[in-house]
Amino acid sequence: MRIVDIKEKAVSIKSTISNAYIDFSKMNVSVVAVVTDVVRDGKPVIGYGFNSNGRYAPSGMLHDRFIPRLRDAKPAELLNDAGTNFDPHRIWDVLMKGEKPGGHGERSVAVGTLDMAIWDAVAKIEEKPLYQLLADWYGNGTPDEQVFVYAAGGYYQPGKGLQELQDEMRNYLDMGYSVVKMKIGGSSLDEDLRRIEAVLKVVPDGGSLAVDANGRFDLPTAIDYAKKLEPYNLFWYEEAGDPLDYQLQNELANYYKNPMATGENLFSMQDARNLIRYGGMRSDRDYLQFDCALSYGLVEYMRILDMLKEYSWSPRRCIPHGGHQMSLNIAAGLGLGGNESYPGVFEPFGGFADNIPIEHGYVKLPDIPGVGFEAKADLIELMRTVAK
Incomplete structure (x- = not known):
């Protein structure tokens, strides 16, 4: 072999x-x-x-x-x-x-x-499908039948106003997603609040909307946003400051009682452990977004999960970044809390298997061996050109 x-x-x-x-x-x-x-x-x-x-x-x-x-x-x-x-x-x-x-x-x-x-x-x-193999080797043999996924979008884009932003979010809801995410921090606070309030007019409530600052803020700005965001009761407030600024994240928790999320730009078990030790993350409400495809792969991700158990964190608090099928398999096989999704963005890498719809915010996985790339026609076509 x-x-x-x-x-x-x-x-x-x-x-x-x-x-x-x-x-x-x-x-x-x-x-x-x-x-x-x-x-x-x-x-x-x-x-x-x-x-x-x-x-x-x-x-x-x-x-x-x-x-x-x-x-x-x-x-x-x-x-x-x-x-x-x-x-x-x-x-x-x-x-x-x-x-x-x-x-x-x-x-x-x-x-x-x-x-x-x-x-x-x-x-x-x-x-075997990867999710079944992971459940057999590292779990109880029974993977989750479906995985929670949210639609990550709401990017800044030339010519994209409030109406276009609302249309985008309505489209995600029509596709079957129950939670959507939008970007903040690329405009003024006042403008971002107008954008958020526009989206809140088309989603069921604040719990259906997450916001993501992509590490843009210093502590005073992060706090200013926190005070304005808190009344909306959002799904989460993501990556307010630099991902390695654990003190900022820790201090921000004193000003924001609702869920926060971070971790997509931490690429090792050691960095993830420092976040848990020093970042003030709260295991009863916050979310961890470590992405195996950016952080040494699934081998290292399993080390992260083992570390989290030592600190009494449930794997259900992990919702990986990336919107790809690898993390979807890990979520189903190892019992994570869900996975990101990029409908219509970063194609053909974003999204999951063809012909498996999003229903009430959840998606099922194809019953084929491996990660399941062969169930996504445009992606596997591209991949096969690399193998030639």
Whole structure:
């Protein structure tokens, strides 16, 4: 059992949208294909992976460091004890050989991209959906039948006024979502409040709307927003300040009693643990948004979940960033609280399986081996071009 080839391609997902910090005019992602010599249904098993939006394609690191390490490893170093499948944990150790601790930077994105492809291949070899494999190996054998998802949108965009913002949010509700999210921090506080109040006119109530500042605010600004947002009783107030400014997050909790969310830009178990230790996050109401595709993959995500248990946090408080099928599988298989969704944005990477609708804010997963990329026609078509 061997990995016979590993290929990578940077794919553009550029658009005219922007959040409070960046625009997406030059955004791209890496797509990888890990080709094995294992045959299922008469074809070699190929595992696919990609990195989440918001971080650029880590092509250089993949080709300079991580793919060569995987290619140079002895086959036995990559397999489980029985030699019947690849071992993602051992492969993670191979990828990280020679890497010093700390300074996680963008290397976590490169490793997370490969890790996704490895898990896709492993589940395909086992001939199980990844969510079922995770439930069998690490849970009680019974995955969640459906997963809560919310529609992330409400970006700033040229020519997009209040009417267009309202139309966008109505469309998400019509698609079956029960919670929508919009960006804040890219305008003045007064303008953002007008935008929020416009959306509140079309959603059922404040609990159907989350807002996301993308780390834009200093503490005084974060507090100013908190005081104005609190009466709306929103679903959550997300990433008010820099993701590594744990003191800001801690202090903000003194001014905002309703749920907050952060964590999508923390890329290791150690950084996640520092958030729990020092960030003032409240396990009875706040949400954690760690994204496996940006943070060294599922192997590291399981370390994060183990750490959270030590601090008495339920995995149901985790709703990962990214809006991709990998996190959806993790949510169903390991019992998380839900997953982000990007309807109509960052295509073809955003969204889930074709022909499985969103119903009352929940989505089911396809019953096919692997992550389920083959159930999303435009995505698997692109991925197969990388494997050629």
